[in-house]
Amino acid sequence: MSETAKTENVADWLRDAYAMEQQAETMLKSQSARLENYPKLKARIDQHIEETRGQQELLKGCLDRLGVSPSTVKDLGAKLMAMGQGVSGMFVSDEVVKGAMAGYVFEHLEIVSYTSLIAAAKAVGDTETQRVCEQILPQEEAMAKWLIEHIDEITTAFLERAANPDTQAKR
């Protein structure tokens, strides 16, 4: 593959990452707005919304530097729609639990995406993109770690609330 073709791939993947972070923000905001009875989860999600906005800025900087226009969310957004619906459209009776699970899955999509982008950036010698992705990756890992470490607590709290007719459990 020519060096130009390689760089174009990196640009495409940066665009995908940017769209992924827009999708992330949409899903996280939707989750946060609906949560009422799980303040710790809501606070962690709100923290990650701030991080996600910062990630968008960093990625936009990479796209600008490479002279690439960010794709519309449409492209990757469509691919991620199924996952997005898994979170934002979830008004099911156990949405807090399903939402935390979907969040965990989404964070892992982000983790593998940035790990791949770091390798790609290294391969083309794009040290700035590499640096940016290495800065973002630990935030995704930390969010995934928080979710897996709290899923038992969230699940138990949900069950307790669901067993009590006077409390709302699902969100």
Ligand code: MG
């Ligand atoms: Mg992210």
Ligand code: FE
């Ligand atoms: Fe994330």
